[in-house]
Every structure is written in C-alpha cells, then in structure tokens.
Amino acid sequence: MPWMLPTIMKNLFSRPVTRRYPYVKRPPFPEARGKLHFDTEKCNLCGACSRICPANAIIVDKEGRTIKYNPFACIYCGNCVEGCPKKAITMDILYSPPAIQKEEEVITFPPSTK
Amino acid sequence: MENEITVSKAELITEVQKMLAQKAMFGTATCLDLDERFEIIYHFELEQGLKMRHIRVSLAKDDTLPSISNIYMCAALIENEMQEMFDIKISGIALDFKRGMLLAKESPKTPLMKGKE
Amino acid sequence: MARTVIPFGPQHPVFPEPIQLKLECEDERIVGVVPVIGYISRGIEKAAELNPFRNNIFLCERVCGICSFMHALCYCQGIEDMMKVEVPSRARFLRVFWAELSRMHSHLLWLGLLADSFGFESLFMQVWRAREIILDISEMTSGHRIIQSTNVIGGVRRDIDEEMAQKVEEMLAQFKELADRSILPTILNDPTIKERTVGKGILTKEQAELLAAVGPTLRGSGVASDMRMTEYAAYKEIGFEPIVETAGDSYARTLVRVKEIYQSLDIILKALSMMPEGDIAVRVTGRPEGEVVSRVEQPRGELIYYVKGNGTANLERLKIGTPTFANIPSLLVMLPGCELADVPVITLSIDPCIACCER
Numbered sequence: 001m002p003w004m005l006p007t008i009m010k011n012l013f014s015r016p017v018t019r020r021y022p023y024v025k026r027p028p029f030p031e032a033r034g035k036l037h038f039d040t041e042k043c044n045l046c047g048a049c050s051r052i053c054p055a056n057a058i059i060v061d062k063e064g065r066t067i068k069y070n071p072f073a074c075i076y077c078g079n080c081v082e083g084c085p086k087k088a089i090t091m092d093i094l095y096s097p098p099a100i101q102k103e104e105e106v107i108t109f110p111p112s113t114k
Numbered sequence: 115m116e117n118e119i120t121v122s123k124a125e126l127i128t129e130v131q132k133m134l135a136q137k138a139m140f141g142t143a144t145c146l147d148l149d150e151r152f153e154i155i156y157h158f159e160l161e162q163g164l165k166m167r168h169i170r171v172s173l174a175k176d177d178t179l180p181s182i183s184n185i186y187m188c189a190a191l192i193e194n195e196m197q198e199m200f201d202i203k204i205s206g207i208a209l210d211f212k213r214g215m216l217l218a219k220e221s222p223k224t225p226l227m228k229g230k231e
Numbered sequence: 232m233a234r235t236v237i238p239f240g241p242q243h244p245v246f247p248e249p250i251q252l253k254l255e256c257e258d259e260r261i262v263g264v265v266p267v268i269g270y271i272s273r274g275i276e277k278a279a280e281l282n283p284f285r286n287n288i289f290l291c292e293r294v295c296g297i298c299s300f301m302h303a304l305c306y307c308q309g310i311e312d313m314m315k316v317e318v319p320s321r322a323r324f325l326r327v328f329w330a331e332l333s334r335m336h337s338h339l340l341w342l343g344l345l346a347d348s349f350g351f352e353s354l355f356m357q358v359w360r361a362r363e364i365i366l367d368i369s370e371m372t373s374g375h376r377i378i379q380s381t382n383v384i385g386g387v388r389r390d391i392d393e394e395m396a397q398k399v400e401e402m403l404a405q406f407k408e409l410a411d412r413s414i415l416p417t418i419l420n421d422p423t424i425k426e427r428t429v430g431k432g433i434l435t436k437e438q439a440e441l442l443a444a445v446g447p448t449l450r451g452s453g454v455a456s457d458m459r460m461t462e463y464a465a466y467k468e469i470g471f472e473p474i475v476e477t478a479g480d481s482y483a484r485t486l487v488r489v490k491e492i493y494q495s496l497d498i499i500l501k502a503l504s505m506m507p508e509g510d511i512a513v514r515v516t517g518r519p520e521g522e523v524v525s526r527v528e529q530p531r532g533e534l535i536y537y538v539k540g541n542g543t544a545n546l547e548r549l550k551i552g553t554p555t556f557a558n559i560p561s562l563l564v565m566l567p568g569c570e571l572a573d574v575p576v577i578t579l580s581i582d583p584c585i586a587c588c589e590r
Contacts, residue, residue, distance in 0.1 A: 017360055029367075031389070033374040054286040077289050077380050082388065115522060139456075140443040142552030144537045157524060157535060157552070162456040166524060188443045188560035192552075199276075209265075216272040216589055225277050 027093075033076045034092040038067055038107045042088035045109065049080035049089060065109040071096035118155075118168040123179065126171050130182045133158050138167060140186040145196045147228045151175060152202055156182070156189075173202070183208040191215070199226040232257045237571070241270050245348040245575040248585035252578065256571060264566045266559055272589040279549040284310065284519055284540065287549065288382055294551060295587040296377055297340060300333040301529040302551075303382040308463060309525030309538040310384050316515050322386035323465040324506040329372070329379050329387075330464065330527075331495040331502070336365045336377075337530035338488045338495075341582045342414070345485065348575040349427040357413045364406040368399050386512025396503050403496060410492070418489050428482035432565035432577030435479055444561040445554045446532020447491070448581050451484035453477035458528035469501050481580040488582075518542050529554055531582045555581070555588035 019026060028034070036058075045067070047060040057073035058080060074096075081089045121129050141157035156169040173179055181204050183190035190208045194215045197204050201224045217223070235256045241249035249270035255263035275294055279287050291306040292299040304326055311318060339362035346354035366376040372391055373379035381387045391399070418424060434444065439452035449456055450473060457473035459466045474490045476483035519540030527534050532554030539547040558581040565577050 029371045029374075031372070031374045032370055033380075052286070054282070054289040075289060075293075076375070078374065078388070079286075079289070115524060137440065139440055141533070142535050142537075142550070142557070144548070144550040144552075146539065146548055155537070157537070159456075162454060162460075163458060163526075163533060164461060166526075168524070186441070186443070188441075188557065191556060191559060214269070216269040218269065221272075225274055 030093065032093040033078050034095040035071055035076075036069060036074065036080065037090045037092060038069070039088040039090070040107065040109050042086045043067075043084075043109070044086060044088075046085065048083055048085060052079050052083045054079060065111065067107040067109075068104050069107065070102070070104045072099075072102040115168055117166055118170060120170045120172070123171060123173060123177065126169070127180055127182065127185070129169055130156070130185050133167065133169075134185055136160065139163065140188055141166070143189065143192045143196065145200050145202060145226075147200055147226065149228060152200065154179065154196070154202075175201075178203040178205050180204075181206040181208070198224070200224055201227060234262065239574060239578075241267075243575075245344070245579060246583070246585075247344065248583070250583060250585045250588075252566070252574070254566070254571070254574065259571050261566050261569050261571065261574065264563050266563065268559075268585065268589055270589075271586055275590045276549055276551060280546055283544045284546050285384060287546065288384070289380065291551075292378055292380055294553070294590055295584050297337045297584065298333060298529045298531065298534075298587065299378045299380070300329050300382070301527050301534055303380070304330060304464070305525050305527040305534050305536045306538070306549075307382045307384050308527065309523050309536045310519050310540075311515075312525060313519045313521050313523045313538060313540055314384075314515060314517060316385050316513060318386055319510040319513060320465065320468075320507050321390075321509040322511045324468075324502045325387045325389075325391065325511060326382070326464045327466065327469060327502045328391070328499055328506075329369075329381055331498045332365060332369055332372075333379065334530045335492050335495045335499075336362055336369065337582075338492050339365065341488060341530075341579070342418075342485070342492075345576070345579050346424075348579050349423070351421075351423065354414070354417055354421075354424075357409075357417075361406055361409045361414060364402055364409070368402050371395065372399065383512055385515040386510070388512070390511050391503070391506075396506075399503065400500065403499065407496060415489065418485065424485075425482065427573070427576055428485060428580070429478075429480060431481045431573050432569060432580055433478075433480050434561055434565050436477075438564055439479070439561060442560045442564060443557050444532075444581075445557045446529070446582075447484050447487040448532065448558050448561055450474060451476050451487045452479040456533075458526050458533050461526065463527060465502065465505075468505060469498055471498075481576055484580045518544060519546070529587075531555060531584055531587070532557065551590050553584070553587040553590065555584045558583070559588070 045062045050058045050060045055073045055075045057070045059068040138158040138160050141159050144155045146153040152173040154171045158167040193204050193207050194211045198213045237254045240251040251267035253265040288303050291302040294302045343355045343358040370376045373381045381389050434452050436453045455473045455475045459471045520542040522539040525536045535552035537550035541547040
C-alpha cells in the first residue's frame with residue numbers, strides 16, 4: 001500500500017504529541033482553581049466561608065482561633081474566595097496532591113491583639 | 115406555570131390520549147409530596163419542543179394512579195422512579211421493576227418523601 | 232430456537248459507566264432487551280432539598296461531569312426565572328460561550344469512545360488529542376478543565392478579556408485545523424466506520440417522536456427539535472438552526488454530533504465577537520418562591536429542571552429530567568433485530584450518560 005508511505009514516514013520522524021509526564025509537566029493556567037490559602041492577617045474569623053462552602057470543607061473555630069480546612073473534601077469551586085468579606089482567601093493554581101491519609105489542615109491564628 | 119391544566123385522576127387517561135392525538139412528545143413527570151396528598155405533574159412538549167404543556171393530577175396518599183405507559187411507553191421509566199422514590203401506587207406500568215430500578219435492597223425506602231432525612 | 236440471555240455490562244469495556252442490558256438472543260440476533268439501571272444512584276434530588284438553594288449550583292454541576300455547565304445553567308435559569316432576575320447581556324453571551332465549549336468537548340469525548348467501541352484506536356487518540364485543546368481553553372477561561380463552575384444565580388463568575396478572547400480564537404483555529412485534517416475526513420470517508428454504523432440501530436421518525444427521544448438521537452431521525460430554538464441565554468442574538476439528519480441510524484447520529492462540533496465552534500466565535508460590554512452578574516437577594524420549569528439543550532439532549540421554592544433558603548423540590556433517561560426507551564427499540572456484535576456501537580450511539588440518568 002504505497003499511498004500510506006507518506007503518513008508512515010511523517011509519523012515515524014515527527015515528535016510525539018504527548019509529554020513524558022512525571023518528568024515534563026504542563027504548568028496549569030494562571031487562572032486555574034486549586035488549594036486554598038488563608039491569610040491570617042486579613043482574616044477576622046467571621047465564618048462566612050464556612051457557611052457558604054458547599055462541601056463543608058472549612059470549619060472556623062472563633063474561640064480557639066483556628067480554621068480547619070480539609071483539602072480532600074474541598075471541591076475547588078472558589079465560592080469562599082468570592083464570598084470572603086475581607087478577601088483573606090486566595091487560591092493556588094495547584095490542587096492538593098494525592099496522599100495516603102486524608103489529613104485536615106489546621107491553620108492557627110495568633111492570639112487576638114484587641 | 116404557563117399552559118397548565120389540572121385534571122382529576124379519572125380524566126388523566128383521556129387527557130393524555132388527547133396529547134398523543136396532538137403529536138405531543140412526553141417530557142418527564144414530577145411527583146410532589148404535599149403532606150396530605152401527592153401531586154403529579156406530567157410535562158409534555160408540543161411543536162417539536164418549543165411549547166410545553168403540563169398536566170397536574172392530585173392524588174390521595176392511599177389512592178392508586180393509573181399508568182400512562184400504555185399510551186406513552188417511555189413514561190414507564192419515570193413511573194417506576196416515582197413509585198420508588200415516593201410511596202405511591204401506580205397500576206399497570208408496562209415495564210414494572212417492582213421498586214427495584216434505582217434503589218437496591220439495602221438502600222433507604224421511598225427517600226424523597228417528606229420527613230425522611 | 233432456544234433463547235439465551237446475555238448480561239451486557241455493568242462492567243463492559245465500551246461503557247465508561249455502569250449499566251446492564253439483559254440481551255435476549257436467538258443465536259447471534261437480539262430479540263429482546265431489559266435495561267438494568269441503579270448502580271450509581273446518588274439521591275441528588277434529595278440532597279438538593281437539604282442544601283441552601285445557592286449551594287445547589289455546585290451540587291447540580293456534579294450530577295454529570297461532562298455536562299456540568301449545562302446543569303448549573305439550567306438550574307440558574309430556573310431560579311432566575313422564579314425570582315424575576317434580568318441577567319446582564321454580557322453574562323448571557325459568556326454562558327453561551329461555556330455551554331458550547333462543553334458541548335464540543337462532550338461530543339469529542341463521545342466520538343472517541345465510539346471509535347474505541349469498534350476498535351478504531353487511532354481515531355480515538357486523534358479525537359482526544361483535539362479535545363485536549365478545548366479542555367485547555369476551558370481551563371484557561373474558567374479555571375477548571377471539565378467542571379467550569381462559572382454560573383451563579385444572576386450571571387457568571389468570570390469574565391473573558393480581550394487578550395484572552397484573542398488567545399481562545401487562536402486555539403480554536405488550531406483545533407479546527409486539526410479536526411479538518413484528521414477527524415472530519417475519516418468520519419466522512421472511512422469505509423470501516425460506515426461498515427459498522429450505517430444502517431445499524433435504526434430509529435424512525437415516528438418511533439423517535441413517540442418514544443420521546445431527545446438530542447442528537449432525535450435529530451438523527453429527522454426531527455428538528457433543539458432546546459436552543461427556545462432562545463434561552465444569548466441564542467436569540469446569535470441565531471441558531473438545528474442540525475438534522477434523516478437516516479435515523481447510528482451513522483446519522485454520528486454525523487449530527489460531528490456537525491454540531493463545527494456549529495458550536497461557529498457559535499463560540501460569534502459569541503466572542505458579538506459580546507457586549509457591561510456587568511457579568513447582578514446581585515440577587517431574596518428567596519425563591521413558586522414553581523418553574525427550565526429547559527436547556529445539553530450535549531445529549533433536552534434537560535428539564537422542575538424547581539419549586541417555598542420562600543425559604545431550601546427548595547421544596549428539585550426534579551432533574553435528564554436526556555439519557557429519556558433516550559433509554561429508544562435504545563430498547565433500536566436493539567432488537569441487530570447482531571450481538573453491533574450492540575456496543577448502537578448503545579453508544581445514544582451517548583449514554585448513566586450518572587445523569589440516575590442522578
């Protein structure tokens with residue numbers, strides 16, 4: 001089948017479309033939604049994020065001055081980022097990597113100065 | 115809702131037959147649990163889906179609803195779903211799964227009834 | 232002749248999701264089918280009653296991964312309709328943009344799976360390679376490859392600026408070049424595809440109407456029915472003509488979808504160029520009350536949401552009528568009479584999405 005020859009030659013000498021994944025990674029786009037970061041200076045522990053979180057991934061403890069964030073329950077929707085009145089939550093472009101144990105993150109706030 | 119008619123249980127079959135004569139397409143059906151009774155809304159589509167027609171039937175909790183699946187065969191699936199999700203009796207479904215279509219043996223019974231969490 | 236019942240699925244290479252078909256066979260010929268569903272029923276309708284109505288957007292998005300944007304769109308349109316909210320026109324154009332983007336990637340995914348179902352591995356890889364460009368656009372504009380999650384009640388959450396629109400156009404041109412070169416000629420001319428799809432799983436126009444088939448399954452049988460004709464979002468300004476094929480077989484349904492990919496491409500370019508300036512969302516206060524039926528055209532067909540609100544933060548009832556649920560009866564008519572070897576192709580030709588179907 002000689003008419004297939006050009007295709008064969010082209011594919012034989014062209015570079016693959018795929019990446020060698022674990023070594024070469026495509027960086028996410030700058031707008032990608034990923035893990036949450038809480039700014040302990042801006043946040044006043046109002047708990048708005050915890051109320052609007054559709055997955056109940058954020059638990060705000062006002063007395064103990066901590067925020068418990070569960071990245072394995074988080075659905076990376078960005079609802080809390082928009083709903084935060086102090087704009088204290090930012091999103092990373094990478095989501096949390098797989099882990100053996102699903103651990104919650106505890107963000108501890110410095111004691112209140114007031 | 116627009117284009118909605120309320121019929122009694124006895125008139126349902128004739129009304130659905132009228133829809134078939136108008137070449138309406140069956141959309142889906144919704145069952146509502148209104149504490150003392152059920153309300154079933156059949157959604158039909160006219161003019162290739164541009165218009166909708168809703169037929170609302172009110173049903174006492176211990177009453178039996180006639181199946182429309184002998185007129186519209188495709189209604190059998192949604193009727194099966196209704197009798198599984200709500201404790202509603204529907205007679206003469208063309209393809210009766212006996213409350214085993216979506217729910218498994220160990221899953222909660224009639225989960226969409228009010229007062230079930 | 233003796234009849235054999237062959238359980239087809241729930242774990243089968245051609246099904247990405249679990250569904251079982253009990254095939255009644257006479258020798259190699261199918262004479263009867265009984266569908267067995269219920270493997271992944273998650274009770275989303277119940278969960279929607281327990282959640283606040285604003286959080287239900289994210290729940291609806293998770294009814295089905297592939298058409299997540301359409302579910303959220305349908306839900307938001309229903310709530311907006313109920314609360315008499317006027318959505319800004321820029322938001323309506325942006326909604327069309329993402330809706331057509333998800334239609335493109337859904338159809339490309341399906342095309343790959345179809346090619347895979349009859350063993351055409353290289354077409355499968357070519358199609359998914361092209362799909363990657365669409366997913367990149369999705370990630371670039373919304374922040375996620377599949378679950379765009381850009382709908383809110385009253386508008387959208389993200390804007391597309393001039394620079395990004397430019398880049399999207401470039402990537403779409405790249406996609407079109409790839410599709411024109413490696414996908415379209417194969418679908419139109421390749422004898423193996425025709426051998427496996429032409430004349431297989433015929434659904435006549437009358438049957439399709441009576442069995443309430445939706446989407447490409449219905450349009451492949453010659454019925455010009457498409458919810459985009461009801462002119463929701465910005466389809467009125469952009470203009471829309473449904474794509475119809477009359478043969479009613481698996482190949483006709485394939486052609487409808489392939490043409491819809493190209494049509495979506497045009498709609499996206501039009502939406503980008505026609506998009507007016509302005510706000511992307513309005514603030515919505517209050518609680519929904521009343522009942523409403525909202526419909527959009529999903530990649531697989533018509534999606535019906537019945538929403539009933541009672542003036543509290545939680546909804547009274549949310550009913551999700553999905554296209555695959557409506558297409559299963561047509562499948563039961565298509566299958567009898569075919570060969571056992573054609574079952575995978577015919578089943579895939581309705582584009583089954585079981586997660587949608589069982590909710």
